Amino acid sequence: MDINYTALLPEIILSVAGIVLMLLIPFVPKESQPKLGYVGLVGILLAFCALVLQWEGERGLAFFDMVFQDNFANFSKLLFLLSVGAITATSMHYLEQDRLLKAEYFCLLLFSTVGMCLMAASADLIMTFLGIEILSISTYVLAGYRSSEMKSTESALKYFILGAFSTAFLLYGVAFVYGATGTTKYLQISRAISDMDSYPVFLLLGVGFMIVGFGFKAAFVPFHVWTPDVYEGAPIPITAHLAVASKAAAVVAFLRILFQVVPDLSLQWQQLLWISAVLTMLIGNIAALTQSNIKRMLAYSSIAHAGYLLVGLTANSTMGAQGVLFYLMAYAFMNLGAFTVVQLVARRGEANVEIKDYAGLGFKYPLLSLALSVFIVSLAGIPLTAGFTGKLFLFSAAIQQGMYWLVVIAVVASAIGIYYYIRVLVFMYMREPEGEIESVGIPGVARIVILIMVLGTLYLGILPGSVLKMASEAVNF
Amino acid sequence: MEELVFYLCAAVAIVAALTVIVQRSAVYSALALIACFCSVAILFFQLGAEFIAAIQVIVYAGAIMVLFLFVVMLIDPESDAFASNRLKKLTITAVPLAAILGLLLLWAVPAVGPNGSDSSHAATGGIEPLARSLFSDYLLPFEVTSILILVAVLGAMVLAKRTD
Numbered sequence: 001m002d003i004n005y006t007a008l009l010p011e012i013i014l015s016v017a018g019i020v021l022m023l024l025i026p027f028v029p030k031e032s033q034p035k036l037g038y039v040g041l042v043g044i045l046l047a048f049c050a051l052v053l054q055w056e057g058e059r060g061l062a063f064f065d066m067v068f069q070d071n072f073a074n075f076s077k078l079l080f081l082l083s084v085g086a087i088t089a090t091s092m093h094y095l096e097q098d099r100l101l102k103a104e105y106f107c108l109l110l111f112s113t114v115g116m117c118l119m120a121a122s123a124d125l126i127m128t129f130l131g132i133e134i135l136s137i138s139t140y141v142l143a144g145y146r147s148s149e150m151k152s153t154e155s156a157l158k159y160f161i162l163g164a165f166s167t168a169f170l171l172y173g174v175a176f177v178y179g180a181t182g183t184t185k186y187l188q189i190s191r192a193i194s195d196m197d198s199y200p201v202f203l204l205l206g207v208g209f210m211i212v213g214f215g216f217k218a219a220f221v222p223f224h225v226w227t228p229d230v231y232e233g234a235p236i237p238i239t240a241h242l243a244v245a246s247k248a249a250a251v252v253a254f255l256r257i258l259f260q261v262v263p264d265l266s267l268q269w270q271q272l273l274w275i276s277a278v279l280t281m282l283i284g285n286i287a288a289l290t291q292s293n294i295k296r297m298l299a300y301s302s303i304a305h306a307g308y309l310l311v312g313l314t315a316n317s318t319m320g321a322q323g324v325l326f327y328l329m330a331y332a333f334m335n336l337g338a339f340t341v342v343q344l345v346a347r348r349g350e351a352n353v354e355i356k357d358y359a360g361l362g363f364k365y366p367l368l369s370l371a372l373s374v375f376i377v378s379l380a381g382i383p384l385t386a387g388f389t390g391k392l393f394l395f396s397a398a399i400q401q402g403m404y405w406l407v408v409i410a411v412v413a414s415a416i417g418i419y420y421y422i423r424v425l426v427f428m429y430m431r432e433p434e435g436e437i438e439s440v441g442i443p444g445v446a447r448i449v450i451l452i453m454v455l456g457t458l459y460l461g462i463l464p465g466s467v468l469k470m471a472s473e474a475v476n477f
Numbered sequence: 478m479e480e481l482v483f484y485l486c487a488a489v490a491i492v493a494a495l496t497v498i499v500q501r502s503a504v505y506s507a508l509a510l511i512a513c514f515c516s517v518a519i520l521f522f523q524l525g526a527e528f529i530a531a532i533q534v535i536v537y538a539g540a541i542m543v544l545f546l547f548v549v550m551l552i553d554p555e556s557d558a559f560a561s562n563r564l565k566k567l568t569i570t571a572v573p574l575a576a577i578l579g580l581l582l583l584w585a586v587p588a589v590g591p592n593g594s595d596s597s598h599a600a601t602g603g604i605e606p607l608a609r610s611l612f613s614d615y616l617l618p619f620e621v622t623s624i625l626i627l628v629a630v631l632g633a634m635v636l637a638k639r640t641d
Contacts, residue, residue, distance in 0.1 A: 003616070015624055022631065063617040104635045111628045118621060130621045134628055141632035 007062035007069040009050040010077055011117045017043025018110035025103050033103040037092035040106040044085045044113070051077055065185055067121040068256075075325055075474035076120035076252045083245040083332045084113045086449050090340050091237040093443045097348050100145060100235070109241070112138035116249035120256070125174045125184040128253055132170070132217065136163050139246055143234040146350075155233025162216065162226040170213025176206025186261045193264045207262050211272060214257075217250035220310060221279040224303045228287075231299035236346060236353075239295055240339035243302040248328045251309055255324055258313060260477055266316050273314040274406060280307030281413035288420045294342055294355050297420060298335070301379060304417055305331055311410050312394040315401045318475055323393035325471040330378070330386030330460045337453030338375040341368060344440055352438075355424055360433030365440055369428050371450050378457045380421035381414050386460035393468070483523060490516040503549045507542060514538040528604045 005012065021039045028036060055074055062069050088109055095105060115134030122128040140163060144156025178184050180203035181192035193203070215223040231239045258269060284304030291297040305327075312324040345361065345368075346353050362369040378385035391414065395407045460467055493513035500506045518533040611619050 008617075019627075064614045066615075066617040102635060102638070104631055107631055108628065108635070111624060111631075114624060124618075126615075126618045127621070130618055130625060134621070134625050137625070137628050137632055141635050144636065147636070 002062075002064070004062035004069070006054050006057060007067055007121070009054060010047040010081070011114050011121075013047040013050055014043055014110050014114045014117070017046070018107045018114070021103065021110065022107045025107075028103065030101045033101045034092045034095040036103040037088050037095075037106050040088045040110055041085065043110055044081055044088065047113075048078075048081050048085075051081065061123055065187075066124050066127050067118070068123045069121070071470075071474040071476065072252075072256065072325075073117075073121035075470055076248070077117045079248055079252075079329055079332055080113055080116045080120070080245055083248070083336055084109060084241070086336045086340070086453070087237050087241050087245070089445045089449050090240075090343060091235075093441075093446060094235065094237050094343055097441070098146065098235075098350075102145075105142065105145060108138040108142050112142070112241070112246070116245060119249045119253040122253065122256070123186050125177070125186070125189075128257070129167075129171065129174060131249075131253070133167065135246060135249060136167065136217075139238070139242060142238045142241070143230060145235050145238065149233070151233035152235065153233075155230045158226055159230045159234075166213050166216030166223070169209050169216070173206045173209030173211075173213060176202045176209065178206075180206060186257070189261050190263065193262065199265065204265070204268060207265055207269065208272070210257065211254075211269065214250055214254040215276065218247050218254065218309075219303050219306050220276045221283045221303065221307070222276075224280070224283070224306075227303055228296050228299045231302070232293060232295045236295065236339060236343040236350065239298070240336055240343075243298065243339070244332050244335050247302065247306065248332065251306070251313075251324065251328060255313060255321055258316075259321060259475075270314055270316055273310055274403075277307055277310035277314050277406060278409050280304070280310055281410055282307075282416075285413045285417040285420075288417065291420070292355055293353055294358075294424070295353050297355065297424075298338065298342070301417070301420075302335070304413065305335075305379075307413065308391055308394055308410065311398050311403075311406055314406065315394075315397040315403065317397055317401055318472075319400060320394070320397035321475040322468070322471045323390070323397045325474055326393055326460075326464065326468055327390035329467055329471070330390035330457070333386055333453050333456035333460060334375045334378040337450055337457060338372065338379065340446055340449050340453065341372040341375070344368065344442055344446060347438060347440065355427055356431075356434070358424060358427045359431035360428075360437060362429035364437050368440065368442065368450075371454050372428070373425055374454050374457055376421045376424055378461065380418045382418075384458070384461045386457045386464075389461055389464045393464075479523065483520065486516040486519045486523075489513075490520070504546070507545050507549060510545070511538050511542055514542075525603060528607050531604075 017040065021036060021043070024036060024039065025033070051074060054069075057069070059070050061067070067073070088106060091105065091109070095101065112135045115131045115136075115138065118127055118131035119135065122131055140156055140160040143159050144153050146152035174184065177189060180200050181189045183189055183192065193199070196203075212223065214220075216226075219227045231242060234242065258266075262269065281304055284300050284302075284307055288297050288300035288304065291300060309324050309327060312320040312327065314320070315323075342353070345358065374385065378387035381387040381391050391410075395410055398407050398410070490513050493509045493516065496509035497506045497513065500509060514533055514537045518530045518538070521527075521530040521533060
């Protein structure tokens with residue numbers, strides 16, 4: 001009820017780390033600015049420790065009913081810290097190599113994590129909005145960080161304009177819901193809705209607008225159009241950030257709203273999400289088939305994966321929600337790993353981001369290629385990897401609710417998806433390179449990140465039990 | 478006395494608002510706008526909404542006016558681009574819109590009733606209740622907004638500071 005700092009300890013630590021980093025920037029010579037990423041890593045590590053310390057702590061609402069302190073928030077924060085940690089670690093090499101010597105990058109990453117954590121913990125629409133805005137504004141700037149590149153600036157501008165547009169939708173929805181229920185607090189809204197005999201148009205319209213707003217942020221079809229251009233133009237670590245952490249934050253906040261704010265309207269939103277799930281899976285996978293740029297391909301693949309997540313949301317069951325959380329974790333491991341390899345192979349100035357640049361890589365860099373193969377196989381959803389078990393849980397949740405057609409379409413869509421994933425493997429192992437392969441620099445930090453991601457992908461694929469148990473505790477609202 | 482102040486301020490506000498539109502020189506329009514804001518601020522003060530009155534003066538008459546004056550300085554409103562045709566077209570759309578707004582107000586103001594300014598309404602605009610809810614119920618959003626602004630400042634700085 002009252003002020004309870006432990007509920008927000010990770011966020012507080014991350015904010016302080018961001019501010020400390022900001023103050024350090026003027027005292028560090030230009031050349032060693034990328035090294036300041038270690039300060040960010042320390043902050044993330046401390047926030048992680050804080051999270052672990054409160055893992056078994058008290059549950060309930062904190063800060064005058066503004067945030068939840070529950071397993072769901074903790075699970076989500078763990079996911080965000082993991083992925084931002086990996087992105088910070090790989091970014092240091094990227095910034096150094098591309099001579100982007102401005103350490104504000106790491107501050108923005110840390111602050112965006114604060115926004116994501118608040119989104120996951122939020123118990124009030126005002127907090128949700130603030131979290132989304134903190135995340136969005138920092139990622140708008142990060143997407144345009146390669147300021148000398150036209151594409152990067154274009155990416156930032158497109159993301160900003162469409163992001164602002166979607167925020168307007170979200171706010172409009174929040175205003176309508178507030179008008180219909182007289183409160184912005186999650187639990188009070190859901191109580192007000194369950195007391196209603198019939199639902200006013202404004203309420204339904206408001207919830208619809210909020211779905212549109214979240215749909216933009218999580219790139220659900222038909223609100224996905226910005227994704228390929230923005231992902232292509234952004235620096236590769238930021239593309240990973242957008243595809244993994246930022247998307248996860250939107251999905252997690254959306255899930256909480258669906259399950260804790262408007263569970264009584266499930267008949268209505270299930271229909272909308274059903275349609276969106278089908279479109280997202282099909283369009284994501286089919287559009288990815290024709291891509292020659294690996295960043296664009298992964299962008300469409302991330303749209304397709306959002307579609308699988310939508311299957312879990314549409315199921316509207318505890319098992320579906322649990323599947324979504326598990327899948328987000330699995331998706332984080334495999335996609336962060338894939339993006340790290342893509343970043344290394346791209347080399348200086350992102351010169352090699354076409355799929356044909358992977359020709360012959362398999363024999364020159366066997367370990368790196370093996371790692372990428374694991375991630376690709378997992379993204380395609382082949383058994384023994386995280387991607388397969390994740391999809392299994394999502395789809396079986398839908399089957400349990402009798403949504404057979406949805407699952408049939410989902411399986412067909414993922415079968416289409418296998419083609420473009422395998423194409424990368426074909427290029428790596430079965431095509432001759434066009435010329436001499438330039439050497440790929442693999443810094444030690446990136447090695448560690450890739451190793452963790454490979455182990456995570458395989459662990460979730462072979463022994464999903466422990467994470468699944470965590471996820472099931474998390475969705476026990 | 479109170480009524481006298483009210484009618485005086487209301488009259489000044491309306492005359493000033495009209496001056497903003499009628500006046501040809503943009504700088505005079507801006508100055509008239511300040512007069513309008515200040516008299517509206519006094520009206521708020523009369524309703525017991527001291528905080529809104531203060532904000533009206535500080536934010537509108539202060540910060541936003543400076544912004545307006547900057548724009549007036551930078552774009553040279555006496556130039557041809559602002560002169561004739563475009564403004565006429567805008568007037569054609571503006572008049573019906575203003576009429577609609579006026580009708581809506583005619584409908585809405587009586588709906589609120591003469592007791593629209595009772596104590597419970599005025600209380601929310603006072604400094605004490607505002608501070609009370611800002612530092613209890615809305616403490617966290619208030620604090621988190623500072624991070625949002627920090628991010629915006631930092632982002633603006635990053636975008637403005639081009640590397641070589």
